[in-house]
Amino acid sequence: MSSKQTIIFKNQPKIISSYSIAGPKESYSVFAPYFDLVLKDDLWDCDSYEMAERKMLEHVIFNAIERAKMNPKDIDALICGDLLNQIISSSFAARKFDVTYIGLFGACSTMAESLAVGACLVDAGYFDKVACATASHFSSVERQFRMPLELGSQRPPTAQWTVTGGGCSILSNVGKGPKITTATFGKVVDYNITDANNMGAAMAPSAMNTMIQHFINTNTTPDDYDLIVTGDLGKLGAEILIDLMEYNGYKLGQNYMDCGHCIYTNEQNTFMGGSGCGCSALMLNSYIIQKIREKQYNKVLFIATGALLSTTSSFQGESIPGIAHAIVIEN
Amino acid sequence: MNKDERNARYNAYVESKIPKTHNFPSLIYAFVIGGIICILGQTIKDTLLAIFDTMTPQEASNWASIGLIFLASLLTGLGVFDDIGAIAGAGTIVPITGFSNSIASPALEFKREGIIFGMCSKMFIVAGPVIVNGVVASIVVGLIYLIIGAF
16 A cells, blocks of 8 residues: 655756765775775774764765865755764764754664655755765764673674764755655654664564555565665664565565675674664765766665664663665666 | 564564574683683782782782782773673673773773763763672671571
8 A cells, every 4th residue: 555655756856976984994894995085093083982973974064065066055954863862963063064954863764864855855946955964983872872892791693883984965956966766754663672782673674664665655666676775784684674575575686785784894793784874874875876876776775774762762671663764866 | 463463473583583692612712711810810819829928818819809900901991801802701701800891991981071970970880780789689698697697
């Protein structure tokens, strides 16, 4: 049954510019040649990891704007989000730019959410140029959600590693670049997973929900896309998603990949792979967008997933609600 | 299918998919590294007893504990301890080294929020429950000892 979650854009806003940044651990990724800037030190001359995360965000926004041959004041709105409490990285980064700021919290789904919201605003003609950005930092996220960095504890086998990285895309109706043709906003889905160390399993049902709804609403099948890419389900989450989709009659084949699953190498011992808003932002704004520009992929379904938990909710024993937003990028 | 049934089925399915911890190798690592720490402690104690004639075994044991606590804190500060702990598991947590690391690591982590509200108040976020339970357990055992001793 079709639902009101999908928007088919009439003007098809274009991604006229994008920029990505990655941390030192991510520099070992097989996708590293596509990253615009790789940091040698994850503190990046800042006093704290929170400040480093903010600096990363400022850097990607500024450079994406510059790459589009514009000034920050040419941008009509900045749509931004991150993982830290009260999305401080985004709001504090927005201080640097004298532009309208729309802060989002979609956990790790922020990249897709900001692009979907941005595409709506640009498509409707309310704004001409919109910057959509997000970033995450392993060390700032780890201390907020989990344990001190230097604690000598063992990570469970389902754990994922928060990506230090970020990305920014500039949307506009004029200019050249891949188009955003469709967006499907997700519903919050909760299958009662309570283990905060098993995000993939918590988010997979929401990815399934949004994906199926997207296929129904747009009357497409997985085979219609050159690439279907999910955000940070990780190895386990991606396997679960494939099973869930098969159970519902959709076969995800060779054209499916998960950013979290493939961002790190096996030798890096991250167990299930990467997570965090930086994970999908980094991959989208580097490898994926470049391959679309090179026409290797002409139609990409990008679904970023988020686990909407807080430390308070997990300590109080609540289950983890998941969210997934999808956009279609076409040449 | 109602929601509870769906969630129960999903959780059971996820449980079957989760990769299991390799128990046997991790037991070996914990045993070997934990054992090395114990040998180190014993070495400190025996060395002290051999050097200082007047030292009692109790005093030497205290110094051995202090030495291990210092070493674990130092390695935590150097950023090495978490790498050892990731392999050793209980091997480094169970000896006094784990306790030392659990206090030193949040102290390092939260010093950016200031001495009082950062370091001092967050220092015991990991070790705090251990101390509370240790104190409570000692009271309970003490009471039992007292009651049994009265008869």
